[in-house]
Amino acid sequence: MDTLLALGVAVVIAFFFLHRYLRGLKKTEERARAAAEKGKLYSEGPRSQHPHIDTTFCIGCQSCTMVCPEGDVLAMLGGKAVIVNGYKCIGHSLCAEACPVGAITMVMASPSMSADMPQLTPEYETNVQNLFIVGELGGLALIKNAVNQGRECIDTIDQRLNSMGSRPAADVYDVLIVGAGPAGITASLRAIEKNLKYVTVEQDEVGGTVAKYPRQKLVMTSPVEFPMYGKFKKTELSKENLLAFWDKVLHRADFQVRAGEKVDDIKKGSDGIFTVTTSKSQYRTRAVILALGKTGTPRKLGVKGEEMPKVMYRLIEADHYINKKILVIGGGDSAVEAAMGLAHQVGNEVTLSYRQDRFSRIKERNSTRVEECVRSGKLKVLFNSTPLEFREHAVVLEVKGERMEIPNDFVWIFAGGTPPYDFLKKIGVQLGSHDLTVEASKEAREQKAAKKEKEVVKTPEAPVVEAFAEAKLGIAGEDLPKVAYRLDDAQRYEDKDILIIGGGDSAIRAALALGYSGRNRVTLTYRGDHFQRGPTHNRQLVDRLEHEKKVRILRNATVAAITNDSVLVTVAGRPAEIPNDLVFILIDSESEQLFQTPPPAATRTLVRPGSYS
Structure with missing residues (x-):
């Protein structure tokens, strides 16, 4: 009797906690759906780099939603991660780094949202060969992104120059870098590391846009790696600290910059050499990196009295203004940060005017701080307001x-700036909806295919036959029901022996996702001895796979035949038989013949997990 009573109590307690968990899950999804609907009201979607989630591989671990610093950009719906507030994303990329199965890739905004953005390849190259754009002008915010792009861009140029052999005449630079902000400084330091002949020009001062930020503005929130220094591990850094750090590193590296020199024109000759004309000189160079930033000339409102000296567009020293009545106009991070900085000075009465009915484009950190500032009475916010006239x-x-x-x-007016798009058009850089990036073009192709499928009526069998024809290996047993050519949902499979054939991104993601899901035993066979790392093979994805203990990798492996309960392969010339429940063939058509080599005529050995790595 006591045993039954104890069992009953245990069941009731378990039911209670299960009910609470399910109710909490339901509320979380309701909040996510509400956030998604709110996101649709304020934006058509992400405006620059943002995560693209492949739900086929998503295992619902919530890692991505927990690391995002901007709050509810991502949420869990139906056990899968989805974008609910894409307009808040500013490209931290932490979600992609946190995803254990590589289901998230960072892509550029859709063509409709990036009509005024330059067309770039994965190497940040424009349609003009050897003319690169890095940093915010290319559509990415954050100093971390600018630093990474500047470094990678120089690496690309260095590889190309090395493949050419002999260098051009002595008066020709290897690379000319326009701009000495985060991307330009990093590119310059990397050029010094690579012993490239470089020149850096900057129309203002070293530091670029960062130098014009307000005092003590937080400019970095995650570690980055600087050339000639290594990994900078501080997770938070103010403007002053970053500028001081740069000054120290640049002095040690003997960095030379030609400040106060504006680029007027860039022309490419028939010999592939660029002629760059500035306000002070003229240069010839093999490659050009534009690290200009996107702010450009401050945008004016056209309001009566805007020409008065008291109307300004940039705040540097908030503590220079005390006991003043101040109006800040704008609804972005710059406006909010300036308003809060001024509001904390002695005796100031600060009003923040914004034309919308709420802030929808600011960072989560700023959203919290401005609410506290309003509650404390230090700041007054006027939504749905516009200036009509400025008087004395x-x-x-x-x-x-x-x-x-x-x-x-x-x-103070913070209405953004006029980017240098006219200059880009002048030098031949194409802007608009055509996107040259690999991942973004993939997304565009998917959208185009979906649209075409709605317009054209097809028989159900046609697309299936076509897909199978592209991926078939032509080996014995390939027609068995356990063989598939695409992974629909990794979470469907549990406690299975699974073999994946292929070495591309899709195969790697499938291996990771299936390895994490449902206690599966996953083997990935690959014809090469190492995975490629490059724009089409996500480097982090490959690194994650090679350190993942839940997936066994068979390199230099070819598949000879598939049976009901096993797969026959050769691994480094040795025949083997692998126990198997399911086979996923995830390769492209160009690789078919490489998987059709029959095994040597020898006695097969049953391979146990862990025999190969």
């Missing part, structure tokens, strides 16, 4: 359709 001691606003005049000493 006042500002006239329209707030929710009503005219309002408030006392004022200074005005």
